[in-house]
Amino acid sequence: MPFSPIHLAELNLLLQFPSTSTQEGIKVHSNEAAEDIVQAAESLFAKGLISRHDGGYLTPMGCEAVELTQKLQSMLAGG
Template identity: 70%
Template sequence: MPLSSDHIDELNLLSQFESSSGQAGIKVHRGDAASETVQAAERLFAKGLITQDDGGYLTPMGSEAVELTQKLHSILTS
């Protein structure tokens, strides 16, 4: 089961969130960000992982996804 480029874009965007703080969000600036990043934010919002379609904050499920993303990254880079 290979990961699609859309999933990779979503994982890359999730990795930009601070997992230790629910108070730190991100903003995807549509005029400056790559189209892949803008589309990834929209998909993450539609999936209920972030609070706004241009970033915002992590939802509880989004926080869990970030933790799992960090664990996977740690495994792959060790």
């Protein structure tokens, strides 16, 4: 099954979270962000990966998802 556009938006949004600290988060401003990013944030929240529907902080499962996403990105980039 290929990645859907929403999955790609979720992966890209996960990469925006700081991976070195659980005390730093992000905020997705619905009036400024692209619709796919807003949907990705809501989807990640529904899946329990982030603390708020508009960003917030990573949950423990979200931290793991960021780590895996970074590894996948590195592998695909060839390094």
